[in-house]
Amino acid sequence: MTTQEPGTATEALPQPVPLTGCRYKADPYPLYQRMREAGPVHRVLFPSGVRAWLVTGYDAAHAALNDDRLGKNHDRGNDRWRARASIMPEPQHSQLQVHLLHQDPPKHTRMRRFVTDAFTPRRIDSLRPRFQERADELVDALPETGPADLVTGFAAPFPFHVLAEVIGLPQELAARFDRDWGKVVQPVGPTDPGRPRYEARLHGLQSYIAEVVAHKREHGDDDLLGRLVVARDRGELSQEELDSMIFQLLVAGQEPVTNQITTALIALFRNPGPLARLRDDPGLLPRAVEELLRYDSAFELTTWRFFDQDSDLYGTEVPAGDSVIVSLCAANRDPRRFTDPDSLDLDRTPNPHLAFGHGIHFCPGAALARAELQIALGTLLTRLPGLHPTIRDEDIEWIPAVLGRGAHHLPVGYDRRL
Template identity: 90%
Template sequence: MTLQEQHPVADPDTLPDPVPLTGCPYKSNPYPLYEQMREAGPVHRVLFPSGVQAWLVTGYDAAHAALNDDRLGKDHDRGNDRWRARASIMPEPQHSQLQVHLLHQDPPKHTRMRRFVTDAFTPRRIEQLRPRFQELADALVDALPEHGPADLVTGFAAHFPFQVLAEVIGLPKELAARFDRDWGKVVQPVGPTDPGRPLYEARLHGLQSYIADVVAHKREHWDDDLLSRLVVARDRRELSQEELDSMIFQLLVAGQEPVTNQITTALIALFRNPDQLARLRGNPDLLPRAVEELLRYDSAFELTTWRFFDEDSDLHGTRVPGGDSVIVSLCAANRDPRRFPDPDILDFDRSPNSHLAFGHGIHFCPGAALARAELRLALGVLLARLPGLHLVIRDEDIEWIPAVLGRGTNHLPVGYERRL
């Protein structure tokens, strides 16, 4: 029985208003709901677990248009009081100090800030670093048990992207070893009255102190790397202190966790499609095309971050009040049958494959080339060195992370014949 059969699509006319994006069935497989929403129209009001209401864009054409719509801005100051009451969960002063990164900026400020990071993530530079990335991947596999079982999150996926990121941005080993992956959970909403709020704030303070240590270290030990160049830009007043800290915050969190999650979603997709898994294992040359299809099939970036109209505006036939949040479902767009024939089938021969897993327009992910390289290396080394790789729990027992915007799992127990 397929997941689609487990969660049949209901009549589009039965959609509630707002549509709740909550619960384990939704997180384990949101695609039947997205199909239902696409059939009913491109824009729907939705409700998140935090109580935030937003307008969700679902179809491919509508999503592509929204991602390139100059009327929609990313600056949080555009949000109205209704949005701010529930969505601005990061307390002051941290919100003002850590939330002015690229994802929350509009031109010309976005253009000015983005130019500081693009050179570090060019395809040419990533290709030059590929041998080092391969060493890191092999070392992690070397540390896995000689025979299964093993957890591929704690044993591989949680470490490989951060080790690669440290190489790319110039994070020294002693500081990289101190990074706590739990700090990345500060992007997951925890409301002011939530019992988990004290832990959330502790993580936030820990991460902020860590960023201060990174800045201090780079000021004292300058090198020709991205972190050093950002610190120099601050000292030259080309960046504010808040912009510097926020950009480092974005690099540390957005540069690691989404790739960790994408490795897990890709592996789960392969376990659910054993014929494609066998095909890829037998033909590694398929990896570039396979990665693009796996990104389309189940993206770790499920939803984009907030966008806002300055005034009441029409969005594909729906009137959206100014300051309400607009979010694009990248996963729903990537399964739109009007763009991708048989979208629920994992097809490594799909061409063209113009998925939106990395967004589109001026906010297209600057680390896309790096993420692609990481995914190819990760899947390549795991399939080549762990023959017989398979899931050792039932599919329905996979615990999907409760993140609002992303997809992935914190544990992926697998078995394999031996470690080569």
């Protein structure tokens, strides 16, 4: 990877602004600050070669997330976008990418109603004791006095165990899920040396989804996965919609939470004052989680949006079919909306962050993610006294995902395991 950073505070931003390099992934906020100060919309360049329009300010981001001129369906993308867009190849794109994130009303409205009941705050609250049991089981399996990698030992398995509980993934199938399949959301080009491994991930995940569908059809379980299969058999969903929704649940339902646990812990390790307060007063957890979501969100950028005709976007003319992306992280550090936005303030209220998006594509699993983060952080800080990183801050290996933030590993030590 490169270590480039576009310009300095006194230099003009390049056009397009490259969103690349280890320094950018480790700390994108100085660049986002410069972009916000220069204006709400910028032409950017991703590592794949895709060029897009990035929305950075809070007000502009909030408006874009609610702008019904901007559609999510990939069919809106123009040839320039399609030529380099980092999306799945065919036939997998047509089979796995027609989920909620890439749909517009009325299709989005029809599909979303199949999943909302499984993620209501009331249902999530009723399952909290089971989530706590899962968290405690994982901590019980950690070394008594450290060291440990909190990604492999906790942050990765915990959200998946919880997700399986919520959607009805059978234990025998859950045990065979390969976390490596989640990397299919980080596609590589056809000439990339990693292409064969990427395609193997795709085929492996597709085969797994087929097994899940067959199991649910055979057993007739009354859970989210079972109800989705019934909807397919009744003709209410197509096979591609069914497979895509299961794909979205399995991938988007766990990896972002894994990453959010790591970004939250890293933020706390960098801010010993708030960390000490949270250790001493677990009652701060709900408010602390909201601030940690704002401070460094695992959903750094949204997925593509498109105008169906040449349109004005906050004074910038955007051609039809060009991709528009909203930077949730940049919006959440906008000083025009948040006082002292670069400080981690556990007393911040109100806290109208955009970590879960806004509008019709607001994350349906937000209540679940909040519960997971509260339980994860509360359990780790309570049961691992003296929890601290055993890696230098500059040595943290940030995942190279285009849209998300998180660390590959988080080595820690602690005094003992309670």
